Amino acid sequence: MxxxxxxxxxxxxxxxxxxxxxxxxxxxxxxxxxxxxxxxxxxxxxxxxxxxxKNETKPVLVIHGGAGTILKKSMTPEKEKAYRAVLNESLKKGYSILSKGGTAKDAVEAAIRVMEDSPLFNAGKGAVFTHDGKNEMDAAIMDGSNLMAGAVAGVSTIKNPVTAARAVMEKSEHVLMVGKGAEQFCEKNKIKTEKASYFFDQVRWDQLQSIKGTEKTQMDHSDKIEKIKKKTDSKFGTVGAVALDKSGNLAAATSTGGMTNKKFGRVGDCPIIGAGTYANNKTCAVSATGHGEFFIRAVVAYDVSSLMEYKGLKVKKAAEKVVMKKLVKLGGEGGLIALDAKGNIAMPFNSEGMYRGYIKSDKIAHVMIYKEN
Amino acid sequence: MxxxxxxxxxxxxxxxxxxxxxxxxxxxxxxxxxxxxxxxxxxxxxxxxxxxxKNETKPVLVIHGGAGTILKKSMTPEKEKAYRAVLNESLKKGYSILSKGGTAKDAVEAAIRVMEDSPLFNAGKGAVFTHDGKNEMDAAIMDGSNLMAGAVAGVSTIKNPVTAARAVMEKSEHVLMVGKGAEQFCEKNKIKTEKASYFFDQVRWDQLQSIKGTEKTQMDHSDKIEKIKKKTDSKFGTVGAVALDKSGNLAAATSTGGMTNKKFGRVGDCPIIGAGTYANNKTCAVSATGHGEFFIRAVVAYDVSSLMEYKGLKVKKAAEKVVMKKLVKLGGEGGLIALDAKGNIAMPFNSEGMYRGYIKSDKIAHVMIYKEN
Incomplete structure (x- = not known):
């Protein structure tokens, strides 16, 4: 008045x-x-x-550190503590940006960089090894306010692939760059690189050796192989973040080292806009983690958005339908995190566990690994 | 009775x-x-x-040879005749498979191979050159009956990239393979390769030289650059096909040489399932052609499918909404071909022209280039 x-x-x-x-x-x-x-x-x-x-949107940040066969019985207390500590740090780092009025894209990038810098997660440092003993990493980012997006695939020298993806989004006319070409672009744009030794992690190396040793019988789908695959715990190793900032803008980002022992320049869903990563202020921001091939075929991230936009589903219902019904029907294991422009969260997964967490205006970092907590 | x-x-x-x-x-x-x-x-x-x-589905094949600034006034009668002849051959080749009871995926592969083998289209032989004077081609295929998909990106030696994409779909657990890794997979699976000289085309080479010469001023968006870009007529050069077979199954495939003078391992929408290529018996088969970055950000192919599945739109309305409204709003130039499981066709484009055609049970190949015909 x-x-x-x-x-x-x-x-x-x-x-x-x-x-x-x-x-x-x-x-x-x-x-x-x-x-x-x-x-x-x-x-x-x-x-x-x-x-x-304009003024009152309460920021929210949601992250994941990959889904898969994560069982409490096969986890040591020390290992669990270490995982929870990094997830906590990632949430705090990302949220501190949001609470100061920073953008959603700044927050998701920062949150992911924390997980990329930790050898515990299959992204950046600690990325799994390809069949040839190399690290080939993928990442993507999308800004829900203008539908701009950037992604890199198959990069081996970039310290933080999510930052490379952001450079593609903001400093080029392109969306996706792959391999050596993407690395040349990063070099030109002064994106920090590291030598192969930086990415090396003994656990990941041992995982590769144990899978490679059994390769001749891998086609048999023997129990032994399944056990080794499970033991390696790397199949769906991916990190991701979705954020809502004070201006009401959404952003999503995802980063991964792909699959242990991957060959032939295989690229999964992570850097594919619409599959592993998507953000749109009109609907939601999504970052997925799972058996990438199924997530590509099901166009998972955009499917959540479409169900909201065209069928009027709430974010929770849309995400559940895609992960617990459509993906299960197709045989695709994994999960996703989704966040709408009102701050509603969904974190469904059809696997045993998913490293995940969220932080809202009370600034308490909620971290979960298993189905219960 | x-x-x-x-x-x-x-x-x-x-x-x-x-x-x-x-x-x-x-x-x-x-x-x-x-x-x-x-x-x-x-x-x-x-x-x-x-x-x-089960028995009575009438097969349909729809193809495109790329969209862009294709004006009648800048076309010679000989050139137009040559384009129409290849489009005609592509339709006849693909349809002969369908009429004999062959599958939709066989038909789209065969139709695309004809265009890949012609130097007139920016795919396979005659693919445009990258900044480094190389050919880097992408292709994808999707089977609407089971949502299986395969794609390759950044391959330089494969004679028919669409056949490589099909091998990825049928002979690997993966969906997308890029660069040298994809070529190794093709070699292992005896996919035909060619030397660089096979792909060389003088017109494409001259296009690269004319763009490269102006590179220093390319950021100015000067008229001169726009004219050169238009003259090269290569920006949206892509070929694609969608088919419906006698069993009622849909398939889609797309193949491209990308953008002249492209750098940094840029990949467009063509090999991205959901963006440039998508097929689902429940809804439709789509192959897109246009400024790939916009098509990725708008998840174009799956958006047509979503509008049909979730909003109940007919294929024509869904395709028109995506190309003539959503893409235009985003600034994305191009078009697409779409086909539903009842044989209904849509071929919208928001550019000056689109090489396109269709063939139905009367076996008459309808070929069009401009807005009118």
Whole structure:
């Protein structure tokens, strides 16, 4: 009603001091005041929404560190503590940006960099090895406010692939760059590189050797292979983040080292916009983790968005339908994190566990690994 | 009604020769006949649909040879004749497979191979050159009957990239392979390769030189650059096909040489399932051609499918909404071909022209280039 008072005062002033020959009758200010009062009543709800969007959106950050056969019985307390500590650090780092008014894309990049820098997760340092004993990493980022996106695939020298993806989004006309070409672009844009030794992790190396040693019988799908595959715990190793910032903008990002022993320049869903990563202020931000091939074929991330946009489903229902029904039907194991523009969260997974967490305005980092907690 | 007669005869036979102490009154056969007659009436529409799907689906093949600034005034009669001849050959080749009862995936592969083998189209032989003077080709294929998909990106030695994509779909557990790794996979699977000289085309080479010469000013978006870009007519050069076979299955495939002067291992929408290529018997088969970055960000091919599945739009309306509204709003130039499981076709484009055509059961190849024909 602040504006009404000002305009009424102005009209009264004008009526008393007409700047030119005014034809206003004496009752005019009262009538105008009435009209203005009515218009305030009608416009108020819209004004309130606008101001909420502009000033009052409470930031939210959701992260994941990969889904797969993560069982409490096969986890040591030390290992679990270490995982929870990195997830906690990632949430705090990303949220500190949001709480200071930073953008959703800044927050998801920062949250992912923490996990990329930890050897525990299959992204950046600690990425799994390809059949040839190399690290080939993929990453993507998408800005829900303008549908801009960037991604890299098959890069071996980039310290933080998510930062490379962001450079592709912001410093090129392209969306996806692969291999040596992507590395040349990063070099030109001064994206930090590291030598192969930086990415090396003994556990990952041993995983490769144990899978390679059994390769001749890998086609048999023997129990032994399944056990080794499970033991390696790397199949769906991917990290991701989705964020909602104070301006009401969404962003999503995902980063991965792919599959242990992968060959032939295989690329999974992570750097594919619409499959592993998607963000749109109109609907939601999504980052997926799972058996990438199924996630590509099911266009998972955009499917969640489509179910919201075209079928009117809430983010939780849409995400559950895609992960627990459509993916299960197709045979695709994994999960995803999704966040809508109102701060509603979904974190469904059809695997044994998913490293995940979220942080809201109470600034408490909620970290979970198994189905229960 | 065939079954009704048989069952009535059998009941009459049973009534006359009861195998055990029958309690049937004399009117039973008539009542049972009536019931059976009623059930035939109710079941008939479903039976008819099933038999149509199983035996009577009329095959359809739709192809495109890329969209862009294709103006009649800048086309010579000889050049136009040559384009129309290859499109015609592609349609005839693909349709001959469908009419003999071949699969939709066989048909789209065959149709695309004709265009890949022609230097006129930016795919296979005649692919445009990268900044480094190389050919880096992408292709994808998807089978709508089982949502299986395969794609290659950044391959330089494969004669027919669409055949490589099909090998990825059928002979690997993966969906997308890139660069040298993809070529190793092709070598292992005896996919035909060619030397760089096979792909060389003087027109494409000259296009690269004319763009490279102006590179220093390319950021200025000057008229001169725009004219050169338009003259090169290569920006959206892509070929694609969608088919419906006699079994009612859909398939889609796309193949491209990308953008002239492309750098940094850039990959466009063509090999991205959901962006440039998608097929699902439930909805439609789509192959897109246009400014790939926009097509990735808009998840174009799957968006057409989603609008059909979740909003109930017909293929024509869904395709038009994506190309003429959503893409235009985003600034994305190009078009697509789409085909539903009933044989309905859509071929919208928001550019000046699109090389395109279709063939149905009358076996007449309809070929079009400009907005009118």
């Amino acid at each position: 602040h504006q009404s008072y000002i305009s009424v005062s102005y009209i009264l002033y004008q009526a008393k001091n007409p700047p030119f020959n005014s034809n206003l009758p004496s009752s005019a200010p009262v009538i105008l005041f009435f009209v203005n009062f009515r218009s305030e009543i009608y416009l108020n709800p819209f004004r309130k929404n606008l101001s909420m969007k | 065939h079954q009704s007669y048989i069952s009535v005869s059998y009941i009459l036979y049973q009534a006359k020769n009861p195998p055990f102490n029958s309690n049937l009154p004399s009117s039973a056969p008539v009542i049972l006949f009536f019931v059976n007659f009623r059930s035939e009436i109710y079941l008939n529409p479903f039976r008819k649909n099933l038999s149509m799907k």
